[in-house]
Amino acid sequence: EPEVTQTPSHQVTQMGQEVILRCVPISNHLYFYWYRQILGQKVEFLVSFYNNEISEKSEIFDDQFSVERPDGSNFTLKIRSTKLEDSAMYFCAVPGQGQETQYFGPGTRLLVL
Amino acid sequence: AQSVTQPDIHITVSEGASLELRCNYSYGATPYLFWYVQSPGQGLQLLLKYFSGDTLVQGIKGFEAEFKRSQSSFNLRKPSVHWSDAAEYFCAVGLYNQGGKLIFGQGTELSVKP
Numbered sequence: 001e002p003e004v005t006q007t008p009s010h011q012v013t014q015m016g017q018e019v020i021l022r023c024v025p026i027s028n029h030l031y032f033y034w035y036r037q038i039l040g041q042k043v044e045f046l047v048s049f050y051n052n053e054i055s056e057k058s059e060i061f062d063d064q065f066s067v068e069r070p071d072g073s074n075f076t077l078k079i080r081s082t083k084l085e086d087s088a089m090y091f092c093a094v095p096g097q098g099q100e101t102q103y104f105g106p107g108t109r110l111l112v113l
Numbered sequence: 114a115q116s117v118t119q120p121d122i123h124i125t126v127s128e129g130a131s132l133e134l135r136c137n138y139s140y141g142a143t144p145y146l147f148w149y150v151q152s153p154g155q156g157l158q159l160l161l162k163y164f165s166g167d168t169l170v171q172g173i174k175g176f177e178a179e180f181k182r183s184q185s186s187f188n189l190r191k192p193s194v195h196w197s198d199a200a201e202y203f204c205a206v207g208l209y210n211q212g213g214k215l216i217f218g219q220g221t222e223l224s225v226k227p
Contacts, residue, residue, distance in 0.1 A: 042219045
């Protein structure tokens with residue numbers, strides 16, 4: 001089971017500010033995924049990223065969102081101009097050995113005021 | 114469209130009693146199916162998965178799930194619940210023709226009475 005860390009664990013920001021959420025898998029991965037969970041709701045897919053390109057994205061993942069692999073290991077999710085409704089827990093996930101199973105990081109709780 | 118339904122929002126069982134959490138999915142092909150557990154304020158931990166083969170799969174913490182194609186179901190079971198099993202349980206289907214995304218159900222919150 002791959003280990004995944006996410007930073008920060010919590011972030012509070014003002015509406016309209018940019019935030020960058022980071023995901024650090026312990027081993028190299030070509031695939032990674034971002035999901036979000038609004039408080040009390042189900043986990044929703046945002047985007048999948050393979051070999052430095054977006055392979056699939058949801059309707060939630062609009063122009064305000066972007067993903068990068070800035071240094072070959074970390075993966076980032078950027079929200080350019082946060083809105084109140086972006087307040088949620090954001091999870092990254094990476095596949096296991098067989099690629100079919102996703103293992104989740106502990107999440108970043110984002111609060112937009 | 115693909116979807117996952119967990120009909121029970123909240124279930125309460127007594128410690129030591131058996132448990133069954135329901136999950137139904139809608140997907141045109143043979144699905145990859147998963148159960149994850151989430152403790153309060155925590156991330157998602159994989160309990161078990163089904164890809165193919167034996168329709169009864171065993172997972173961690175004494176959980177098992179049975180895939181029934183005819184009913185489009187993947188119910189999670191445990192013969193004897195422990196107080197530490199109190200958490201939120203999510204069923205998910207993996208769409209590997211769509212970038213590998215997981216579609217989650219709404220979740221079932223499990224409470225355990227002493």
